[in-house]
Amino acid sequence: MQLWIDYDEAEKLVNVTLAPARMSKPNRPLLSTPTDLSQIILGSMYVGFTSATGTLVSYHYILGWSFNRSGQAQSFDVSSLPRLPLRMERKEKPGVMTIISLIAAAVVLVTITGAAYILRRKKNEEIREDWEREYGPHRFSYKNLYKATKGFKDEQLLGAGGFGKVYRGVISSSNLQIAVKKVSHDSKQGMKEFVAEIISLGRLRHRNLVQLLGYCRRRGELLLVYDYMPNGSLDKFSYSNGRPSLDWLTRFRIIRGVASGLLYLHEEWEQVVLHRDIKASNVLLDAEFNGRLGDFGLARLCDHDT
Incomplete structure (x- = not known):
């Protein structure tokens, strides 16, 4: 997949456009939201990436990226990008009931731990006036x-x-x-x-x-x-x-x-x-x-x- 994130400073508008790897950039963005980035972008700062998984195990790879603070970011040849790593062998997935049991156990453990923490904190709570x-x-x-x-x-x-x-x-x-x-x-x-x-x-x-x-x-x-x-x-x-x-x-x-x-x-x-x-x-x-x-x-x- 390819992803474009564009900001229109005059309109104070962020556009996000998504397309398959070998397709050119579509005219219509997938997401468009009014945001004033002038309150966020600093004179010196870092640009980075983050990712998340859903209910299934997945792997995220960034094979290339381009950034420009003013004007269009430089495009690159998709064919020259490195290949994706070999996919790991798929292990047998746990059953739905197993997953539900683990989640329930985790919730109970977190609840008990949280309650104990609150009681302990209240016990050691200091008074301030x-x-x-x-x-x-x-x-x-x-x-x-x-x-x-x-x-x-x-x-x-x-x-x-x-x-x-x-x-x-x-x-x-x-x-x-x-x-x-x-x-x-x-x-x-x-x-x-x-x-x-x-x-x-x-x-x-x-x-x-x-x-x-x-x-x-x-x-x-x-x-x-x-x-x-x-x-x-x-x-x-x-x-x-x-x-x-x-x-x-x-x-x-x-x-x-x-x-x-x-x-x-x-x-x-x-x-x-x-x-x-x-x-x-x-x-x-x-x-x-x-x-x-x-x-x-x-x-x-x-x-x-x-």
Whole structure:
């Protein structure tokens, strides 16, 4: 077969004409449709072919083609085209009932797979609201946090309290060590406190504050992602419990660090941040035993001079 596709730029008309291989081009096109190709054709682009089969097995070969962007495409001698490849041996076709059975089985399988996918997606569906675009820091996917904490296993647990549990994790793509605070469903630290922590700590930057890297919300679960503090919280050193006690210089550096963080919160940031929950368990220690203030769940914002 031969196929001609012509476009009349003045009329904005596409004509498609079909004829047997050795016949000249018919005067009447097989298909004619008004289409403005000026909205489609670019200054630089590729021209290609595609094909499809019906209910029976078939093979498609393009033995020659000619293209011209302006004017008539160059014609070619059909007799000089390469020969068609040898036809493959026809195999015995499956019966109609076999085909119907296979199609039915495929439909059932696709339906089951689709339903399972939808249920799984709904289970892991994350909640997004308008305020998050304005105030929210980086948002982590639940899937990445689940992998980072090895499925929130107990071996990754750093601590637990009234708010829920904190897990250690590693983001595989960047090898970043993180701490994930997973607020429990029945926690007193609910949505209001969660939002307060995101809005306040998400924009704060100070060396003596625990940096909030991002967050995640999934169904009833609330998750906050922080920098990992290798030496844990200060309360663990208040009573030795087998740990080496802190010397005076280290204690003084921790106290001075917390004071520096509070000065930033009260005087140096754009608003006044009232932490309202200063205690040893909310003071975290980095690798050099510098004190960093964390857990802004009860924090309140107010303007200066009020």
